[in-house]
Structure formats: structure tokens, C-alpha cells
Amino acid sequence: MDNIQQNAQQSLRRAVVVAGNRIPFARAGGAHANASNQDMLTAAIDGLVARAGISGERLGAVAGGAVLKHSRDFNLTREAVLGSALDPATPAFDIQMACATGMETVSTISNKIRVGQIEAGIAGGVDSASDAPIAVSEGLRRALLQLQRAKTPTQKLKALKNLRPNDLVPAAPTTGEPRTGLSMGEHQALTTQQWGVSREDQDQIAASSHQNLAAAYDRGFFDDLVTPFKGVSKDNNMRADSTVEKLSTLNPVFGKKLSGEATMTAGNSTPLTDGASAVLITSEDWASEHHLTPMAEVVDSEAAAVDFVSGNEGLLMAPAYAVPRLLARQGLTLQDMDLIEIHEAFASTVLAIMAAWESEEFCRDRLGLSEPVGTVDRSKLNVNGSSLAAGHPFAATGGRIVASTAKELAARAKAEGRPQTALISVCAAGGQGVAMILRSV
Amino acid sequence: MTRSAEQLPTVPENYEQVQPAAKPNLGLLYATAGASAAGGFASDAAARALPALRKSPLGKVLPASLLNRGGDRLRAALEVPKIAHVVEGLTVDAEWHEKFCRVVHATPRPLVPGSSETAVFSGALHSLAFPVAMSVLTRQDFPLPVMGMVHLTNSVQHVMNVAVGEELTATAWTENLRTHRAGTVVDAVVTLTRNDGTVVWAGRSGYLAKGQTAAIAGEGARTSEEEWTDSSLTVPFNAPQQTAQWSLKADTGREYAGVSGDYNPIHLSGPSAKALGMKGAIAHGMYTASRALAATGVPSEVPFSWSVEFAAPVLLPATVAVSVHDDGRREHWNGSRVIAWNPKRNKPHLELVVKPL
Numbered sequence: 106m107d108n109i110q111q112n113a114q115q116s117l118r119r120a121v122v123v124a125g126n127r128i129p130f131a132r133a134g135g136a137h138a139n140a141s142n143q144d145m146l147t148a149a150i151d152g153l154v155a156r157a158g159i160s161g162e163r164l165g166a167v168a169g170g171a172v173l174k175h176s177r178d179f180n181l182t183r184e185a186v187l188g189s190a191l192d193p194a195t196p197a198f199d200i201q202m203a204c205a206t207g208m209e210t211v212s213t214i215s216n217k218i219r220v221g222q223i224e225a226g227i228a229g230g231v232d233s234a235s236d237a238p239i240a241v242s243e244g245l246r247r248a249l250l251q252l253q254r255a256k257t258p259t260q261k262l263k264a265l266k267n268l269r270p271n272d273l274v275p276a277a278p279t280t281g282e283p284r285t286g287l288s289m290g291e292h293q294a295l296t297t298q299q300w301g302v303s304r305e306d307q308d309q310i311a312a313s314s315h316q317n318l319a320a321a322y323d324r325g326f327f328d329d330l331v332t333p334f335k336g337v338s339k340d341n342n343m344r345a346d347s348t349v350e351k352l353s354t355l356n357p358v359f360g361k362k363l364s365g366e367a368t369m370t371a372g373n374s375t376p377l378t379d380g381a382s383a384v385l386i387t388s389e390d391w392a393s394e395h396h397l398t399p400m401a402e403v404v405d406s407e408a409a410a411v412d413f414v415s416g417n418e419g420l421l422m423a424p425a426y427a428v429p430r431l432l433a434r435q436g437l438t439l440q441d442m443d444l445i446e447i448h449e450a451f452a453s454t455v456l457a458i459m460a461a462w463e464s465e466e467f468c469r470d471r472l473g474l475s476e477p478v479g480t481v482d483r484s485k486l487n488v489n490g491s492s493l494a495a496g497h498p499f500a501a502t503g504g505r506i507v508a509s510t511a512k513e514l515a516a517r518a519k520a521e522g523r524p525q526t527a528l529i530s531v532c533a534a535g536g537q538g539v540a541m542i543l544r545s546v
Numbered sequence: 547m548t549r550s551a552e553q554l555p556t557v558p559e560n561y562e563q564v565q566p567a568a569k570p571n572l573g574l575l576y577a578t579a580g581a582s583a584a585g586g587f588a589s590d591a592a593a594r595a596l597p598a599l600r601k602s603p604l605g606k607v608l609p610a611s612l613l614n615r616g617g618d619r620l621r622a623a624l625e626v627p628k629i630a631h632v633v634e635g636l637t638v639d640a641e642w643h644e645k646f647c648r649v650v651h652a653t654p655r656p657l658v659p660g661s662s663e664t665a666v667f668s669g670a671l672h673s674l675a676f677p678v679a680m681s682v683l684t685r686q687d688f689p690l691p692v693m694g695m696v697h698l699t700n701s702v703q704h705v706m707n708v709a710v711g712e713e714l715t716a717t718a719w720t721e722n723l724r725t726h727r728a729g730t731v732v733d734a735v736v737t738l739t740r741n742d743g744t745v746v747w748a749g750r751s752g753y754l755a756k757g758q759t760a761a762i763a764g765e766g767a768r769t770s771e772e773e774w775t776d777s778s779l780t781v782p783f784n785a786p787q788q789t790a791q792w793s794l795k796a797d798t799g800r801e802y803a804g805v806s807g808d809y810n811p812i813h814l815s816g817p818s819a820k821a822l823g824m825k826g827a828i829a830h831g832m833y834t835a836s837r838a839l840a841a842t843g844v845p846s847e848v849p850f851s852w853s854v855e856f857a858a859p860v861l862l863p864a865t866v867a868v869s870v871h872d873d874g875r876r877e878h879w880n881g882s883r884v885i886a887w888n889p890k891r892n893k894p895h896l897e898l899v900v901k902p903l
Contacts, residue, residue, distance in 0.1 A: 295787070
């Protein structure tokens with residue numbers, strides 16, 4: 106058995122990240138308010154194609170997706186490809202795994218390359234909280250569908266007869282979990298309380314996120330990762346002068362009905378954002394044939410899910426399970442990581458996950474480990490800022506993190522003269538999460 | 547743990563079983579009871595809010611007990627009619643059942659795994675049986691005023707699954723009249739039986755007639771403080787860990803009325819509820835009970851009992867905090883408990899306990 110697995114591993118090729126591109130993320134209702142998902146995803150892909158010099162190329166696959174999706178966007182990624190500079194003979198497909206959508210597209214494209222199905226592909230995602238689909242109410246929808254099926258005038262009248270004035274009020278999308286009715290923020294407030302995460306720690310994570318992102322912009326880190334879009338050249342949620350003191354003045358917005366202090370504010374929670382990202386992943390051969398320099402290898406990824414409906418586990422705690430499983434499979438520990446990226450859905454999500462890994466009780470009872478996973482060295486955490494500063498257009502976040510991390514790994518490997526490894530963790534609605542390991546090449 | 551058939555409620559021996567002349571119609575029953583409220587005792591506001599009811603010809607044939615609500619005390623000794631109403635040929639309509647399930651967020655399940663037939667949700671069976679119970683409660687010889695009665699408790703034995711479309715007989719009666727610190731409590735009992743006589747479902751609802759105190763005839767009279775003691779809904783209320791939230795819109799009562807047929811004005815709108823002494827429209831107790839039941843992990847093929855105790859009413863619109871706890875899952879399921887409360891005022895709304903039969 107071991108032999109078969111080893112052989113299987115050996116026959117796999119390496120999938121490498123060679124380039125990344127995104128449009129600046131913009132707060133919802135702002136700069137990108139009139140851009141559709143398709144506009145933004147096309148812009149992200151086109152920017153990537155231009156940067157990599159692969160205009161007119163037929164790629165093996167493009168995987169993308171959006172969390173908030175119009176029904177007309179059934180083939181969103183394929184439509185974006187058709188509108189892009191890629192060869193129209195490039196196939197494309199959509200994936201949806203809530204906020205982990207981007208991570209899952211990277212994983213899927215990498216795996217296709219690793220098993221030899223394709224040579225090169227793009228993984229990406231997009232979301233618009235501004236151009237969100239507004240659905241008609243359930244009553245109106247059913248009446249309209251019945252009307253469509255109706256053949257006689259009597260049947261048509263009957264279909265409309267049951268309509269009530271309230272049915273004309275549209276249903277806007279919410280961040281509520283369908284099974285619990287609680288918003289993501291309220292779910293996280295429960296986890297925050299459970300882990301006793303302090304307000305100050307959360308504000309510290311938020312301030313660092315803004316400061317790190319601003320510093321990365323200042324040193325030109327994003328020059329070959331971001332393409333301006335609609336007059337915006339930087340993520341407009343970023344506040345370079347953010348400090349713990351300033352953040353401490355904000356009023357809490359989540360967990361106000363819980364006993365104990367409410368600590369989650371608009372400052373330490375991610376805002377609704379519009380944006381898109383795309384990552385070019387190829388085989389090593391394809392990269393060299395196209396004179397592209399690999400930045401990092403996509404080593405492996407692991408998805409996890411938790412039972413949050415019963416309250417047995419926090420909604421956004423799945424990465425706490427995915428990461429230890431992934432590390433174990435790769436024979437690695439937290440201490441082997443040179444960079445750690447934990448998606449900042451909320452500052453307290455990052456802190457609760459890290460607290461779980463430090464907890465002997467959690468690691469024993471929930472993960473079945475004899476020792477805690479370990480402590481995250483804060484100097485390795487989200488070094489170029491994360492979602493609290495950049496914003497979080499749900500499906501676009503995975504591509505943002507993978508591209509930035511791959512570039513940082515390559516730079517550090519070159520500077521330090523030794524290979525560098527990074528861990529990425531992204532939580533998602535539905536109690537899901539995806540972890541990934543990247544390594545410099 | 548198995549419960550023998552003896553513990554299912556049966557019509558007391560000295561009761562007469564009668565078939566009501568027509569199938570009970572809730573709309574008419576409420577018109578009857580509502581008109582009595584408007585005409586008999588309620589404020590001018592009630593009369594203004596319920597002109598249609600007041601003018602209703604049904605008001606002229608009101609039960610004397612409903613009209614005579616001027617006094618706080620009923621003078622004569624109370625006695626429930628020794629009558630059971632039997633209605634045959636009831637069926638659950640497929641389209642209605644789907645609607646009902648949508649409204650209370652229940653997932654329709656197959657009769658048995660792999661079956662093409664759909665099992666009727668237990669809360670929907672209550673709605674099927676409810677008009678028959680109401681027909682007894684609104685009888686002329688029923689001694690308590692129905693309008694304004696408070697639904698205190700509800701317990702159901704779901705003995706076996708019923709298929710959508712299956713023919714059932716409902717038998718309803720009242721019994722167990724007893725005093726309560728806030729008035730008088732009576733049980734309305736309904737059983738649903740198959741044509742072969744098997745009882746598939748039995749429900750017992752405890753209703754409180756507030757402020758109605760009187761001597762109770764017979765030996766069965768007793769006080770019912772026990773309904774308030776053996777529960778998690780203690781004062782002060784200790785909220786459990788929240789697992790879910792219900793965001794109930796102002797039209798929740800109208801929506802549930804639409805599928806349950808329970809058009810009690812206290813659920814329909816602010817003015818109609820205020821006319822009957824409520825602060826505003828309140829959610830149906832059985833709506834919240836059905837939503838709570840639908841949120842549990844009770845396996846579809848297991849016979850079970852569920853009982854709900856209602857505390858503070860849910861004033862609409864409302865944000866209700868909910869805690870759903872399942873003891874085990876699937877074949878290891880050993881019971882469920884749901885508590886719903888008002889998180890702002892830390893006041894409990896209901897507690898539902900589900901157990902295998």
C-alpha cells in the first residue's frame with residue numbers, strides 16, 4: 106500500500122504558480138459598484154494574460170467562481186474567458202465553495218496539472234457585493250413560475266390571485282447561514298466569546314493588517330500583482346494610519362445580545378467588498394517553454410468542515426481541523442512554516458484558530474493529537490496584510506492570498522538562499538475551510 | 547423505552563361520540579368566537595376593529611358561555627361537555643403539505659427510506675386535527691370563553707408516520723378541567739386513527755382561560771402548578787448557548803394562518819390583536835413549535851413524542867434566539883431539546899422536548 110502511494114506521489118508532476126493578478130478591491134457600493142462579476146473577472150484574467158504574455162494562448166482550463174451570483178451567470182468563468190485575450194478554445198468552469206472558492210479553484214487547477222491532464226490553467230474568483238443579485242420574493246417567484254406554466258386565461262388569473270402586496274418586496278442576499286438564521290458575524294461572536302478573544306488582540310490584528318498592506322504597497326510589492334481598474338489603483342478599504350488606539354474607539358456591531366462584552370467592530374471585521382483575482386498555474390515544462398519563472402509550487406491542500414449547526418463547533422473553525430491534517434499528511438509542523446496566511450474573515454477568527462492550535466484540550470479532544478499543534482509566530486503571520494485591510498470579495502480572496510504568498514516565498518527564498526514554505530488557511534460559510542501548502546521553487 | 551398503547555389518550559367511557567353536522571371550518575369558528583368577543587365583552591376598539599365579525603349573523607347563534615363574559619368569575623360549577631367529535635375522511639393534501647413545510651422550515655421526508663410516498667410532518671398533523679378540537683371548544687355547552695384563551699402546553703405522540711393523502715379519522719374531546727393560579731385550564735385532546743382503528747397520532751393541548759375561576763364539577767378537579775415547575779423555563783431565565791436565530795417578519799402570523807387555517811385575530815395584525823387585549827400581533831404557538839420541531843434531528847422513521855411549553859408570546863416582528871440540542875444522531879438519536887427566547891429581554895418563549903416513544 107505504501108509503495109503504491111509513493112509511486113502515485115512520484116508519478117505526479119509539480120504544479121507551479123507563475124503569475125498572479127487582481128484588480129484593487131473596493132468597498133461595496135463604491136468604486137466598482139457598477140461593475141458586474143463578469144466585468145471584474147474578465148479584467149483580472151486579462152491583466153494576468155498581459156502580464157504573463159500569453160495572449161491568444163489556449164490554456165487547459167480556467168476555473169473561477171463567485172459566491173453572490175446572478176442566475177444569468179451560470180457560465181460566469183467561460184463568459185469571462187470568451188471576453189478575454191485568451192484563445193476562445195480555452196475551456197472554463199465554475200466552482201462555488203463560499204469564501205474558499207478561490208482556494209478550491211487553485212487546488213483543482215493544480216491537481217489537473219499534477220496528474221497530467223492539463224499543462225496550464227488559471228484559477229480565480231470574483232465577487233460583487235454591490236452588483237449583488239436581488240431575487241423576487243418566494244411568493245412572487247412561485248406565482249411567476251405558475252403563470253409561465255399556465256395555458257388558459259383562467260389559469261393565469263389563478264396564478265396571480267394569490268399574490269400579496271408583501272410579495273412585491275424583493276429578497277436581498279444576506280450573510281445569514283441558511284440553517285441557523287444567524288449572520289456570519291453573530292456566529293463568529295459566539296466563537297469569540299467561547300475562546301475569550303479580547304478586543305485589544307482583535308484590534309491589534311486589524312491594525313497590523315492595514316499597516317502591513319500599506320507597507321507592501323509602499324515598497325512596490327503589488328506592482329506586478331495588481332492591475333488598476335476603474336480609476337482605482339489600491340484597495341480602497343486600506344487605512345495606512347490605522348492604529349489600535351483608533352480602532353478601540355469603534356462601537357461593537359456583533360455579539361451585542363450575548364452575555365459578556367461585545368468586542369467585534371466594523372474595524373476588526375471585514376467589510377463587504379467588490380473585486381476579482383486570477384492566478385496562472387502551470388507545469389514546470391510549460392513555464393520554461395513560455396519563459397515564465399515559477400514562484401512557488403502548490404504542494405497540497407486539505408478541506409475540512411465542522412458541525413456548526415448543532416453549536417458543537419464554531420462556524421469559521423474548520424481551518425483549525427484542515428491545517429493539522431494537511432501538516433500531518435506532509436510530515437510537517439507549524440514550526441516548519443516560514444509564512445502563515447490566515448484569512449481574516451474577522452480578526453477574532455484568526456485569533457480563535459490560533460488559540461485552538463495552542464490549546465492542549467482542543468488538540469486532544471477535537472483533533473486527537475497528543476500535543477498541541479503549536480504557536481503561530483506572529484512575525485510570520487499575514488506579512489503583507491490580509492482581508493481586514495484589503496477587503497474580502499468572497500471568491501476572490503483565495504487568488505489574492507495564493508499569488509501574494511507565492512511571490513513572497515520566491516523573494517524570501519532568493520534572499521535567504523534556502524527553500525521557503527507557506528501555510529494558507531481560509532475559512533468559509535457552511536462551516537467549511539481549505540488549507541494549502543505552497544513551497545518556493 | 548416503549549410506551550404501551552394504553553398510554554395513548556382514549557375517549558373517556560362516559561362520553562358520547564358524535565359526528566358534527568358539517569366539517570368544522572375554522573374561519574367560521576373564529577367568526578363565532580370573535581363576534582362574541584366584540585359583542586360581548588371587549589372594548590370599543592374591538593368593535594371597531596372587527597366590524598365584519600360583529601355584524602356576522604353567526605353572532606346571533608353564539609354559545610351563551612361566550613357571550614356572558616362581563617363578570618370575572620363564572621358562578622356555576624364548571625363541567626366540560628361529555629362529548630367527543632368524530633370526523634372521518636380527513637386527508638393531507640400534497641400541495642398544502644408542501645406549503646405548510648415551507649412556512650415552518652420543515653423538510654418533507656419519505657414515509658420510509660426509499661418510499662415514493664411522503665410522510666406528513668407532525669406539526670402539519672396538528673393543523674389537520676385542530677379544527678376538530680376547535681369544534682368542541684366552541685360548542686354551546688363548552689363552559690369557557692375560547693377567544694383569548696392561552697395555549698400553555700402541547701404534547702404529541704407521533705406513533706407512526708402518516709402518508710400524504712392517507713385517509714384518517716379525527717376524534718376530539720375536552721377533559722381534565724382544572725384550576726390554575728391564573729384561571730382555569732382544560733385539555734383539548736385529538737387522536738388521528740387509520741381506518742383499521744390504529745391510533746397513529748395523538749395530541750393534547752392545554753389551554754388557559756385567564757381570570758376564569760370557579761368551582762369545578764366532579765372529582766377530577768385539581769390545580770395544575772406542575773406545568774410550570776418541571777421545566778427549563780425558570781425565573782430568572784438562564785439562556786442556553788444559542789445555535790440559531792429566527793427572524794420573524796410582521797406577516798409571520800398571516801403566513802402561518804394561511805397554511806394552518808388558524809385565523810385567530812391575535813396573530814393577524816396589530817389592530818386585530820390589540821382589540822383582543824394583546825400588545826400586538828403574536829406568532830402562533832404552533833408555528834414556533836413546528837419550527838422548533840423541524841430544527842431537531844429526530845430521525846424520520848422513529849416513533850416519537852414531542853411536548854412544548856409556551857412562556858412569553860412572540861410579539862411580531864421578532865428576532866428569536868434559539869438553542870437546538872440533539873442527544874445523538876440518526877440511529878443513536880436519544881432525544882432533542884429546543885429552547886427559544888427573546889435575547890433582548892432574556893425572556894423564554896418556549897421549550898420543546900422530543901423523545902423516542
